[in-house]
Amino acid sequence: MAMFENLSKRLEGIFNNLGGQGRLTEEDVNAALREVRLALIEADVNLKVARQFVDRVKEKAIGADVMGSLSPAQQVLSIVNEELVEVLGGVEGDNKLNLGGTPPQIIMLVGLQGSGKTTTAAKLANYLRKQGQRPLLVAADMYRPAAVNQLKSLGRQLTIPVYSEAAGADPVEICVNSLDYAREQANTVVILDTAGRLNIDERMMNEVINIRDRLHPREVLLVADAMTGQEAVHVASDFNQAVSLTGMILTKMDGDARGGAALSIRTVTGVPVKFMGVGEKTDALEPFYPDRLASRILGMGDVLSLIERA
Amino acid sequence: NRTRQIFGRLGNAVQETDTITDSLWDELEESLLGADVGPSTTLWLIERLRQRVSDENLQTGSQVQYALREELSTLLGKSSSLRFSKQSPLTVILVIGVNGSGKTTTIAKMAYRLSQEGHQVMLAAGDTFRAAAIDQLQEWGNRIQVPVISQKPNSDPGAVVFDALQAAQSRGSDVLIVDTAGRLHTKFNLMEELKKINKIIQKFVPDGPHELLMVIDATTGQNALLQARKFAEDIGLTGVVITKLDSTAKGGFAFAVADDLGVPIKFIGTGEKVENLMPFEPQNFVAALFA
Ligand SMILES: Nc1nc2c(ncn2[C@@H]2O[C@H](COP(=O)(O)OP(=O)(O)OP(=O)(O)O)[C@@H](O)[C@H]2O)c(=O)[nH]1
Numbered sequence A: 001m002a003m004f005e006n007l008s009k010r011l012e013g014i015f016n017n018l019g020g021q022g023r024l025t026e027e028d029v030n031a032a033l034r035e036v037r038l039a040l041i042e043a044d045v046n047l048k049v050a051r052q053f054v055d056r057v058k059e060k061a062i063g064a065d066v067m068g069s070l071s072p073a074q075q076v077l078s079i080v081n082e083e084l085v086e087v088l089g090g091v092e093g094d095n096k097l098n099l100g101g102t103p104p105q106i107i108m109l110v111g112l113q114g115s116g117k118t119t120t121a122a123k124l125a126n127y128l129r130k131q132g133q134r135p136l137l138v139a140a141d142m143y144r145p146a147a148v149n150q151l152k153s154l155g156r157q158l159t160i161p162v163y164s165e166a167a168g169a170d171p172v173e174i175c176v177n178s179l180d181y182a183r184e185q186a187n188t189v190v191i192l193d194t195a196g197r198l199n200i201d202e203r204m205m206n207e208v209i210n211i212r213d214r215l216h217p218r219e220v221l222l223v224a225d226a227m228t229g230q231e232a233v234h235v236a237s238d239f240n241q242a243v244s245l246t247g248m249i250l251t252k253m254d255g256d257a258r259g260g261a262a263l264s265i266r267t268v269t270g271v272p273v274k275f276m277g278v279g280e281k282t283d284a285l286e287p288f289y290p291d292r293l294a295s296r297i298l299g300m301g302d303v304l305s306l307i308e309r310a
Numbered sequence B: 001n002r003t004r005q006i007f008g009r010l011g012n013a014v015q016e017t018d019t020i021t022d023s024l025w026d027e028l029e030e031s032l033l034g035a036d037v038g039p040s041t042t043l044w045l046i047e048r049l050r051q052r053v054s055d056e057n058l059q060t061g062s063q064v065q066y067a068l069r070e071e072l073s074t075l076l077g078k079s080s081s082l083r084f085s086k087q088s089p090l091t092v093i094l095v096i097g098v099n100g101s102g103k104t105t106t107i108a109k110m111a112y113r114l115s116q117e118g119h120q121v122m123l124a125a126g127d128t129f130r131a132a133a134i135d136q137l138q139e140w141g142n143r144i145q146v147p148v149i150s151q152k153p154n155s156d157p158g159a160v161v162f163d164a165l166q167a168a169q170s171r172g173s174d175v176l177i178v179d180t181a182g183r184l185h186t187k188f189n190l191m192e193e194l195k196k197i198n199k200i201i202q203k204f205v206p207d208g209p210h211e212l213l214m215v216i217d218a219t220t221g222q223n224a225l226l227q228a229r230k231f232a233e234d235i236g237l238t239g240v241v242i243t244k245l246d247s248t249a250k251g252g253f254a255f256a257v258a259d260d261l262g263v264p265i266k267f268i269g270t271g272e273k274v275e276n277l278m279p280f281e282p283q284n285f286v287a288a289l290f291a
């Protein structure tokens, strides 16, 4: 909503009304942080995560010396931005896949229905092949109509092999069998495309737990839609509890979603965002950089570059 | 179900307080924000309720809760069923939305429902882009015994729709439901493609499409409103379907969407099976927030 489109303007307004001379007072900071909290929620950060975040910012902001060249509003924004980058993984980030050890290494993709798992599986295979790996895709979704064909068709486009079994096969067995196949074919990395499932669907959650227990995947990645709202925390913590996530991939970042869900997921699970999906094509995958998402969540690349120049 | 707990707690807290306290307002705000109602709508609602408290001299928490339910229902508008053509023997339903929201599945569910009611339904496989999207619709068609008109992958979706309109007319179908590829509302070319499909339908049936339904995933947050606005602006909407309400998400964006665009919510999806589609009931939707 237009109301929150320009956080920096709103903050300027607040500081103009308040004293805010020389040093940020608690009163200034409280008023500003209410705006920040609402802006975060507008960006789909979970409200509890937003409150926790704002509390951390508050400690740093109160009493901070106002730098000569920055207005109090810019000062608060820069503290908010720094803290966001920090929580999202630091300036360096942590976007590397962990695939060392004896091949084949296994990557399992999990997530809600329609989040982008199958497409991301193909993108990842494509990405890893460019890095010299020999990927095998595994079609472990036996529920969604034509899910196997979808993966096969993507595999064909990329000339990357897809392991699949006939209708009626058990997803856990498919995954187990795919490993034998991968060893035979000297594949170095196996990517498991699992069916979409709700975190509250016990039977379906048991299925991914079984796959995890039988195959011990090196990477268990939650594929999450950048447009996800407040539910992201529940989804992430339930999946994390069930299968111990090692990372997440944020899809559909080519739209105009702010992507605050990533902050929620990162906060409740502690796992890093490893990649972003930025389109429907099989090459539309980018490594994740915390600073980019931070300014997107705040909706203010412009202001941040202002601060950098100051 | 945690979100429900928040509201459950609210329900209790509200009933237990006989006075209207600051913490009641805080809790209200939290509950609405936590259900994806969004800051703007939430702040507006709270403001409105505060006004009512003073205008109507409301005294207790439960009075406030009752007033909130009223306000929420008003935002949603009336329930509304599918619109059929009065002029032409063929009713055309165009289904649109962002990627993965549940369009194809919802189409299968609607087709199933309509054929159970005695309609002769046909489906058009207008998503020629996504891998195996055609196969997916065909498999649904087989399951529910509804014919699917399709062409090869990557062919022109407009041509598929044209074919399907002809086939529906010549075979005497009375409902044609058109599946389209998922598209983010920010993609200019894809939105133009949709306008083209819309025009082809209008050439065939001048009063069509009789429904332009946008499918939104209940787990979506505040982006839902941006999506709905852009789709409404570019080609118009006659209704919204909210899918995946079997999740723990509340779909609170629905209030802003319905109010802002004046477009009714027609159905909700509550699972992956063909039976899991229900007509939208504003009262039930609001009640679910407090369940
Ligand atoms: N624009 C865009 N679309 C994407 C992206 N990733 C996936 N999609 C699209 O999102 C839709 C759903 O993707 P799928 O890969 O089928 O999702 P899924 O998680 O496998 O779905 P289920 O198997 O049904 O749970 C498709 O239309 C994809 O093309 C992305 O990064 N950007």
Ligand SMILES: Nc1nc2c(ncn2[C@@H]2O[C@H](COP(=O)(O)OP(=O)(O)OP(=O)(O)O)[C@@H](O)[C@H]2O)c(=O)[nH]1
Pocket: A113, A114, A144, A196, A198, B097, B098, B099, B100, B101, B102, B103, B104, B105, B106, B127, B130, B133, B180, B181, B182, B183, B215, B243, B244, B245, B246, B247, B268, B269, B270, B271, B272, B276
């Ligand atoms: N739990 C649940 N899953 C649903 C519901 N509706 C659809 N799905 C699932 O969501 C996923 C995506 O559904 P699709 O119908 O393929 O979505 P779509 O909008 O056609 O996707 P694209 O064509 O790729 O844009 C599938 O796994 C469906 O089974 C629902 O009401 N509840």
Ligand SMILES: [Mg+2]
Pocket: A117, A118, A119, A141, A144, A147, A193, A194, A195, A196
């Ligand atoms: Mg899939």
Ligand SMILES: [Mg+2]
Pocket: B103, B104, B105, B127, B133, B179, B180, B181, B182
């Ligand atoms: Mg589809």
